[in-house]
Amino acid sequence: MALNSTIHTVTVHLADVDRTVYEELELRVARHPSETAAYLVTxxxxxCLEYEEGIAFSDGGVSATDxxxxxxxxxxxxxxxxxxxxAPDAERIHRAGKLADRVAIYTHRDPxxxxxxxxxxxxxxxxxxxxYSLDREFVDAVAAAVDRRTEWTVSVTxxxxxxxxxxxPFSVEIVEHRLDG
Incomplete structure (x- = not known):
């Protein structure tokens, strides 16, 4: 018998000063049984950090390869x-670069x-x-605090x-790296 995804309902109060984005979001996120809590948090x-008009979680979830x-x-x-x-592979990122105008990677792993x-x-x-790398200790601490229904206040400056x-409260610096060094 296959395991079902767990639905997480997250209310987000977003204040991204860097991008002048201020939104109230009601997110319903399906967590696949094979998805780690750290991956879900990331x-x-x-x-949240990429929020703009037209943003969505993919239909296929974490198992979608396309x-x-x-x-x-x-x-x-x-x-x-x-x-x-x-940590997506190079072939996937190569394909993404051809399909989309912009590509970004967020990782909770060793950058x-x-x-x-x-x-x-x-x-x-x-x-x-x-x-963009997020410190693993930060991600693990946030993952331990995530429940099926949570309220997040996210501020970026x-x-x-x-x-x-x-x-x-939790805080972390968002560190940006580039593929070309």
Whole structure:
């Protein structure tokens, strides 16, 4: 018998000063049985940090090989932004660079290892692809605080993320790396 996804309902009060984005979001996120809590947290934070009109979680979830975990489509339905999470392989990122105007990667893994696996491979427009790393201890602490129904207050200023989950505060610097070094 196959396990079902767990639905997480997250209310987000988003204040991204860096991008002048201020929104109240009601997110329903399906967590696949094979998805780690750290991956779920990174996926949710990527959504918040990339929030814009047309953003969505992919239909296929984390098991979709032809879609990113988070994406942005324009009003015509065309894929404009591919937002990947974790440690995607070079072939996937290469394909993403051809399909979308913009590609970004958010990782909770060791960024040096993620980056080391990619430069030797051919990646379309590699010089334009940012890799944002979130400290693993931060992600693990946030993952421990995530419940099926939670309320997040997310503030971003000067690439520092301040997060409060049901009254518990967390903070981390968002570090940007580039595939081309």
């Amino acid at each position: 996926r949710l934070l990527a959504y 879609q990113p975990p988070v994406l942005v489509r324009d009003l015509t339905g065309r894929l404009t932004t591919w937002i990947d999470v974790g 040096a290892k993620v980056l080391a696996a990619l430069p030797a491979k051919r990646i379309h427009r590699a010089e334009t692809i940012p890799v 000067d690439r520092h993320l301040f997060l409060e989950i049901d009254g518990a």
